[in-house]
Amino acid sequence: MNAERLPRVVIVGGGFGGLTAAQALKGARADVTLIDRRNFHLFQPLLYQVATAGLSPADIASPLRHVLRKQKNCRVVLAEPIAVDLEKRQVKFADGVVIEYDWLVLAAGATHSYFGHDEWETIAPGLKSIEDATEIRTRILLAFESAEYEGSEEARRAALTFAIVGGGATGVELAGSIMEIAAKTVVQDFRNIDTTTTRVILFDGNDRLLTAFSPESSERAKRTLEAMGVEVRLKAFVTNVTRDGIYVGDEFVAARSVLWAAGVRANPIGMSLGVPLEKSGQVKVEPDLTVPGQPQVFVVGDMASVTSAGKRVPGVAPAAIQMGRYVGKLIKGELAQASHRANVARKPFVYWDKGSLATIGKAKAVAEIGGFKFSGYFAWLIWSLVHIMFLISFRNRLIVMFNWAWGWFFFSKSARLITGDSQMRIDEMKANEVVIGRELSKLEVPRP
Amino acid sequence: MNAERLPRVVIVGGGFGGLTAAQALKGARADVTLIDRRNFHLFQPLLYQVATAGLSPADIASPLRHVLRKQKNCRVVLAEPIAVDLEKRQVKFADGVVIEYDWLVLAAGATHSYFGHDEWETIAPGLKSIEDATEIRTRILLAFESAEYEGSEEARRAALTFAIVGGGATGVELAGSIMEIAAKTVVQDFRNIDTTTTRVILFDGNDRLLTAFSPESSERAKRTLEAMGVEVRLKAFVTNVTRDGIYVGDEFVAARSVLWAAGVRANPIGMSLGVPLEKSGQVKVEPDLTVPGQPQVFVVGDMASVTSAGKRVPGVAPAAIQMGRYVGKLIKGELAQASHRANVARKPFVYWDKGSLATIGKAKAVAEIGGFKFSGYFAWLIWSLVHIMFLISFRNRLIVMFNWAWGWFFFSKSARLITGDSQMRIDEMKANEVVIGRELSKLEVPRP
Numbered sequence: 001m002n003a004e005r006l007p008r009v010v011i012v013g014g015g016f017g018g019l020t021a022a023q024a025l026k027g028a029r030a031d032v033t034l035i036d037r038r039n040f041h042l043f044q045p046l047l048y049q050v051a052t053a054g055l056s057p058a059d060i061a062s063p064l065r066h067v068l069r070k071q072k073n074c075r076v077v078l079a080e081p082i083a084v085d086l087e088k089r090q091v092k093f094a095d096g097v098v099i100e101y102d103w104l105v106l107a108a109g110a111t112h113s114y115f116g117h118d119e120w121e122t123i124a125p126g127l128k129s130i131e132d133a134t135e136i137r138t139r140i141l142l143a144f145e146s147a148e149y150e151g152s153e154e155a156r157r158a159a160l161t162f163a164i165v166g167g168g169a170t171g172v173e174l175a176g177s178i179m180e181i182a183a184k185t186v187v188q189d190f191r192n193i194d195t196t197t198t199r200v201i202l203f204d205g206n207d208r209l210l211t212a213f214s215p216e217s218s219e220r221a222k223r224t225l226e227a228m229g230v231e232v233r234l235k236a237f238v239t240n241v242t243r244d245g246i247y248v249g250d251e252f253v254a255a256r257s258v259l260w261a262a263g264v265r266a267n268p269i270g271m272s273l274g275v276p277l278e279k280s281g282q283v284k285v286e287p288d289l290t291v292p293g294q295p296q297v298f299v300v301g302d303m304a305s306v307t308s309a310g311k312r313v314p315g316v317a318p319a320a321i322q323m324g325r326y327v328g329k330l331i332k333g334e335l336a337q338a339s340h341r342a343n344v345a346r347k348p349f350v351y352w353d354k355g356s357l358a359t360i361g362k363a364k365a366v367a368e369i370g371g372f373k374f375s376g377y378f379a380w381l382i383w384s385l386v387h388i389m390f391l392i393s394f395r396n397r398l399i400v401m402f403n404w405a406w407g408w409f410f411f412s413k414s415a416r417l418i419t420g421d422s423q424m425r426i427d428e429m430k431a432n433e434v435v436i437g438r439e440l441s442k443l444e445v446p447r448p
Numbered sequence: 449m450n451a452e453r454l455p456r457v458v459i460v461g462g463g464f465g466g467l468t469a470a471q472a473l474k475g476a477r478a479d480v481t482l483i484d485r486r487n488f489h490l491f492q493p494l495l496y497q498v499a500t501a502g503l504s505p506a507d508i509a510s511p512l513r514h515v516l517r518k519q520k521n522c523r524v525v526l527a528e529p530i531a532v533d534l535e536k537r538q539v540k541f542a543d544g545v546v547i548e549y550d551w552l553v554l555a556a557g558a559t560h561s562y563f564g565h566d567e568w569e570t571i572a573p574g575l576k577s578i579e580d581a582t583e584i585r586t587r588i589l590l591a592f593e594s595a596e597y598e599g600s601e602e603a604r605r606a607a608l609t610f611a612i613v614g615g616g617a618t619g620v621e622l623a624g625s626i627m628e629i630a631a632k633t634v635v636q637d638f639r640n641i642d643t644t645t646t647r648v649i650l651f652d653g654n655d656r657l658l659t660a661f662s663p664e665s666s667e668r669a670k671r672t673l674e675a676m677g678v679e680v681r682l683k684a685f686v687t688n689v690t691r692d693g694i695y696v697g698d699e700f701v702a703a704r705s706v707l708w709a710a711g712v713r714a715n716p717i718g719m720s721l722g723v724p725l726e727k728s729g730q731v732k733v734e735p736d737l738t739v740p741g742q743p744q745v746f747v748v749g750d751m752a753s754v755t756s757a758g759k760r761v762p763g764v765a766p767a768a769i770q771m772g773r774y775v776g777k778l779i780k781g782e783l784a785q786a787s788h789r790a791n792v793a794r795k796p797f798v799y800w801d802k803g804s805l806a807t808i809g810k811a812k813a814v815a816e817i818g819g820f821k822f823s824g825y826f827a828w829l830i831w832s833l834v835h836i837m838f839l840i841s842f843r844n845r846l847i848v849m850f851n852w853a854w855g856w857f858f859f860s861k862s863a864r865l866i867t868g869d870s871q872m873r874i875d876e877m878k879a880n881e882v883v884i885g886r887e888l889s890k891l892e893v894p895r896p
Contacts, residue, residue, distance in 0.1 A: 038866065039589060039593065039864070039865070039866045040864070040865050040866075056504035056505065056506045056507070056863075057504065057863075057865055057867070058504045058862055058863035058864075058865055059504070061865050063637070063864040063865070065634070065637035065638065066634075066637055066864065069636035069637050070636065072639075075639045076637075077597075078593045078866070130865065130867055131867060131868070141487060145487065145526045149525075186513070186514075188517035188518065189511070189513035189514055189517050189524075190513065191523045393862075395854055395858075395860065395862055396862075398850070399847070399850070399862075402846070402847065402850065406843055410843075412843065414506055414841075414843055414844075414847075415504075415505075415506035416487070416488070416506075416511040416514065417487070417488050417505055417506055417509050417511070417578065418486065418487045418488075418526070419505065419578055419579060420579070
C-alpha cells in the first residue's frame with residue numbers, strides 16, 4: 001500500500017462527460033472517484049426507443065462498475081451529491097457526509113425545463129431517465145387500452161391524441177415512433193378502435209423543428225413527419241397543460257397523453273458554486289472548462305456553458321465526450337508533470353463538430369455532416385451505424401442491432417409492457433370514465 | 449354483423465392456462481373475452497433470470513393482444529376481476545362493472561404464501577411478477593453496493609448474506625444464480641469488498657430440496673449447490689423475518705437480503721364461488737375441471753385442485769397448459785355440437801406428466817423424464833432447450849438464446865440495473881448506517 005496520499009480526483013456524474021473523463025484518467029497516479037446516483041451509464045440518445053417499446057432498458061445501459069472494473073485507480077460510489085464547497089474542497093451529500101477532492105469534475109447533466117410550470121411535470125413527463133422511459137411507454141400503451149373501451153367518440157378521440165411539446169431531436173423521434181406504433185405495430189391488436197386514426201401533434205415555439213440543423217433539413221424533417229401523418233404546429237406556445245389536454249395560446253387541444261421534450265435546465269449542483277450561471281443553470285466556464293478562479297475544478301457536458309470557435313458548444317453527447325476526454329487528459333498530464341516542473345499553460349478546449357443526426361422513423365432521418373446534408377434512407381443508415389458504434393458495450397451493440405433488424409422486418413415493438421402499479425393505472429383509466437366491459441364490441445366470428 | 453347473440457366465453461387470467469384456453473377456442477363460434485390485469489403473458493419459469501439480471505422483462509413477456517391479434521373471435525380486456533356471481537353468471541370488478549358469461553374459465557393463478565405473516569412480504573419479497581423481479585434485482589445489486597461502504601466487518605457480513613426461504617425450483621434457481629453473480633459476475637467490480645465471500649443460505653422446512661423430484665435428484669441438487677458454496681439448511685422453520693435478518697427456530701441469522709420462494713396461495717377470486725377450497729385456496733374441481741354443480745364454469749392451472757391417475761396435479765406450467773387446452777377444446781366441441789344434439793358425457797382431464805426440470809447454475813441442473821434421472825450438463829441442456837421451445841414468441845426465443853450464450857462465455861449478467869426510486873434506496877442504505885464516502889478504500893494505483 002501507498003503511504004503518501006495520492007491526488008484525489010472526484011467526478012460527479014457517470015454520463016458521457018463523466019465516464020469519458022474517468023476513462024481518460026486510466027493509468028494516472030491518482031485516486032479517482034466517480035459518483036453517480038445510478039449504478040449504470042445510460043446511452044441517452046436511444047432512450048426514446050425504450051419509451052416507445054423498441055428496446056429494453058438494459059439494452060442501452062451499462063453498469064458503471066463493470067465498465068470501469070479493470071481501471072484499478074478508480075472507484076464508483078452510488079450516491080447523489082447536492083453541493084460543492086469550493087473553499088473546503090468538498091463534495092457534500094444530503095446527510096452531511098462529504099468527500100474531499102484535489103481535482104473536481106462536475107458532469108451532472110441537465111434535464112428538461114417546464115418554463116416555470118413544474119406542476120406540468122406529473123401530467124407531461126419528460127424523457128431523461130430509465131424510469132421516465134418506462135413511464136412514457138406505459139402511458140402510450142395505456143392510451144390505446146383506454147381508447148378501446150371509451151364510451152363516447154369524443155373521449156376516444158382524446159385518448160388517441162398524443163401531444164408532444166418540443167421539436168428537437170427527442171420530440172421528433174418520439175412523434176415519429178408513436179405514429180409508427182399506431183399505424184403499423186398495434187393495428188391488429190384492438191377490436192373497437194382503429195389505431196390508424198391516432199393523432200400525433202408536435203408543438204414547437206420556434207418557426208422550425210430541429211433548430212440545431214439547417215433550415216433545409218428542418219423543412220425535410222417536417223415534411224417527412226407530415227407524410228407519416230404527424231401534425232406539426234410551429235410558433236406554438238404552450239400556456240397550460242391539464243389532464244384533458246393542452247392549451248396553445250387560447251386554443252385547447254384535447255389530448256389524454258402529453259409528453260414533454262422542451263427546454264433545458266442544468267443540474268442544480270452548479271448553483272452551489274457561487275459563480276455566474278446561464279439562465280438555464282449552466283456554469284459559465286473558462287476556455288479550459290474550469291470554474292473561474294478554480295484551476296482544478298472543471299465542468300463538462302450539458303452542465304457547462306462554453307464557446308468554441310465563436311459558437312456555443314451544444315448540449316449533445318459528442319460534445320460531452322470531447323469535454324470529458326479533454327479534462328481527463330489534462331488532469332492526467334498535469335499530475336504527471338507536477339513532480340517535474342510547474343504547470344505549463346493550458347490549451348483551450350476545442351469542440352470538433354462531427355455533424356448532426358436525427359431519426360424520424362423507419363428509413364427516415366436527417367443528417368448534416370461536414371457541410372453535406374442527407375435525408376431519407378441513407379441518413380437513417382448513417383444514424384443507425386453511428387449509434388450502434390457509440391454504444392458502450394459490444395453486447396449492447398449486438399442486442400440493439402438484433403432488435404432493430406427485427407423491428408425492420410416485422411414493424412414490431414417487442415417491449416410493449418405496461419408495468420408499474422397496474423391496478424393504480426386501471427383505476428386512473430376508470431376515473432377517466434373508461435367503461436371497461438360495459439360496452440363490448442362485436443367480434444368477427446366464423447360462420448358455421 | 450351477427451344478429452343472434454353468440455355464446456360468451458369469459459377467461460380470467462392470461463397465464464399459461466388462460467392463454468392456452470383462449471388459443472384452443474380459435475375458430476369457435478363464440479364471443480371470447482380474455483381478462484388480465486397485465487397486458488402481457490409472462491413466461492414465469494424464467495422470471496428468476498430477470499430477478500438475477502440475466503434477462504430483461506421484455507425477453508420473457510409477450511403482449512396478449514399481439515399473441516391473439518389474428519384470433520378475431522377473441523378480445524383482450526385489461527382489468528382485474530374481484531369476484532364471480534355464479535347465480536347471475538357475471539364476473540365483477542371493484543367499481544361495480546360486470547361482464548356476463550355463458551361459459552367461464554378461471555385461470556387467475558397463485559402467489560406465494562407467508563404462512564399467515566403477510567407483514568414479512570415487504571421485507572422478503574416473493575417472485576411472481578415483473579415488478580417483483582426488478583425489485584429483487586435491485587435488492588441483490590444494492591446489497592453489494594451497501595457492503596462496499598459498510599463501516600464494520602459485521603455489517604459488511606450481513607450485507608453480503610442472502611437468505612432464501614423455500615427450496616423448490618424457484619428457491620434453488622435463485623440461490624444458484626445469486627452465488628454465480630457474487631462469485632463470477634461482479635468479482636472485479638468492487639474495491640473494498642471481496643464478493644466471493646458472499647453467503648447464500650437456502651432454507652426449507654422439508655427434509656429435502658425439490659420435493660417434486662425423487663430423493664436422489666434432491667440430494668444431487670443439494671450437493672451441487674453446496675459445491676457452489678450455497679449453504680443448504682433443511683427442516684428449518686422460519687419463525688420471524690426482520691430488516692436485519694431471519695429467525696430459524698430460536699436461531700438468528702444476520703442477513704440484509706431475504707427472498708421468499710415458499711408456500712402457495714391461490715388467487716382469492718376462488719373464494720367468491722362459495723364452493724369447497726383447499727387450505728391454500730385452490731378450487732376443488734370435478735374431473736372435467738368444472739366447479740361442482742356448474743357444468744359451464746371451469747378452473748384451470750394453479751387455481752385448480754384436481755387429481756389425475758390418483759395423484760394431485762402439480763402447480764406447474766405444463767399442467768396449466770394441458771388444463772387450458774382441455775377446457776378450450778371441450779367448450780369449442782360442445783359449442784359445435786349444441787346445434788346438432790345434446791351434450792355427450794365429458795371425458796375427464798388426464799395430466800400427462802412430461803417430467804420435471806430444475807436448473808441450478810451454469811451447466812448444472814436436475815431432470816427426471818419418463819423414469820430417467822439426469823443431472824449436470826446434460827440435464828442443463830435439456831432444461832435450456834425445453835425452456836427456449838416453450839417461450840411464446842420466436843423473437844423472445846432468439847433473444848433469450850443470445851443472452852444465455854453471452855452469459856455462458858462471459859459469465860455476464862447484462863441487466864444489472866438498479867431502478868426505481870434510487871434516492872429512496874440510497875436513503876435506505878444510509879438508514880442502515882452505510883457510510884458512503886466516509887471510509888474510502890485504498891486503490892491500486894500505478895507506480896510512476
